[in-house]
Amino acid sequence: MADHIFQKKKESTWYVRLDIPEGVRPAFGGSRVFLRSLKTARRSEAMERRLPWLAKWKAEIRDAKERKALLGDAWREELHAQSVEQQKNKERRILNLFSKAQTSATGPVDLSWIEGLREVVEGFIEAGRPDLAEKVVVTFQHYLDELPNLNPGSGAQLVEKMVAFFGEIEASVTADEYELSQEETEEAMRIMADHTVYKPRSPITQKRIEAFRLYQERKGIEPKTIDQMSRRVDQFSKYLNETGKPVSFDTVSAYLDQLTDKAGNALSSKTKKQHAWSCSSFWKWACKHDVDWREQYKGQPNPFADHDYPTIKGEAVSWDAFSKGDVEHLHALAVEKKDQPLADLIALGAYTGARLEEIGRIHRDNLTFKDGVPISFSITEAKSAAGIREVPIHPQIADLVSSLLEASPDGYLLPGGNNKYGNRLDSLSKRFGRLKTAAGFGKEHVFHSIRKTAITLVHQAGADVAVMPGLFGHETGMITFDLYSKGPSLEQKAKVIGLLSFAFP
Structure with a gap:
């Protein structure tokens, strides 16, 4: 059906059909195809009438793909950060269960927070997700049933179940928000269950580095300086990809500490400063000229500034005059x-x-x-x-x-x-x-x-x-x-x- 028109069995009317790519189906309510009656039994007329519909549908698919491309890995990065934080909370709660203060504590358990669940359930119902609303009710009923018989061991198991539940809910909400495909939704569930399955990609893309390079060229910066700056920024970006770390002061500090030359020797403080200066120049450019970057890192201080560079004896070599x-x-x-x-x-x-x-x-x-x-x-x-x-x-x-x-x-x-x-x-x-x-x-x-x-x-x-x-x-x-x-x-x-x-x- 290369021309995208067909006739249903026992019908003379022609229809136009276009398959919706799986990756963008959530943007169209999960539909797999576009389908429209062309209201004619003549094939020649159908061939003409199909064109506006095909153009419209292809434009909508293209827009959906572009919206998805603009988001990139944003949903993965958000879930990864939430999964890391969730893991920390889980470990803290389990540790508290086994602490002396917790196990010897008496008195009623504070359940006032459960009052807020009503709004959560109603919100899911209004959003057209009664399945999530029911899941909240069932899970928290189980939680209340388990409370009277809790001990540190069973408490740890309950914490595990509750954390897994919150992870599933977060993944489901994210899937709706970002219009994820079924395959992507399953990946979202895996990330919330174990943050190590995903390493966030560096936001310092090759496209951004090339734009930064072009900006420097227009400023009249020496080509050699531009090459050096771009190479250092690219090197930091590769470090982010390898480690999955975010762009932060701590990440930059760790990056500078591990820099070595080809022989494996630690770089001098002067060379490390050059790396930080190059990346700082990129940061300032991106915050000023890249709208998406500016929005993503709004309010965050320059992570490449104010680092300590200890002076190592003998490393600071200044050029001497000959006699x-x-x-x-x-x-x-x-x-x-x-x-x-x-x-x-x-x-x-x-x-x-x-x-x-x-x-x-x-x-x-x-x-x-x-x-x-x-x-x-x-x-x-x-x-x-x-x-x-x-x-x-x-x-x-x-x-x-x-x-x-x-x-x-x-x-x-x-x-x-x-x-x-x-x-x-x-x-x-x-x-x-x-x-x-x-x-x-x-x-x-x-x-x-x-x-x-x-x-x-x-x-x-x-x-x-x-x-x-x-x-x-x-x-x-x-x-x-x-x-x-x-x-x-x-x-x-x-x-x-x-x-x-x-x-x-």
């Missing part, structure tokens, strides 16, 4: 290894104090010449406004800059290639890492340490401290300099750079 002799030694090692691009990188870093990728972006288009000699280069991309600046070229590397530019096939001083984050000097950076490690330097020394060396040397040589921030791309923290001043002149910067001197071959 002048160290930089000269590293340069000589690079020359000895016949890695001239690496030697050139070290020389450029030492005489400019520029960051790795700032050096990687030096191009003929951002160089300034005077009488054919390069005198400065402009940095037009930086993480902050202070990083956008003009840097003078030390006379000791002017010839080097000219020769590199002359030999360059693409206009950049140093050879490189863009990785997925647009960084040109990844390869040189790794080679520098291997070089300094072979020279006996640890993780506290990186290429950025050469920048620290340059700044330290000019400072110790008596450089004008009011010029140094403008030369090296730092904010001063003073409104006068950061907001109102255009910064030091190139001549002032050149005087500071001129204080540097290295014995490079």
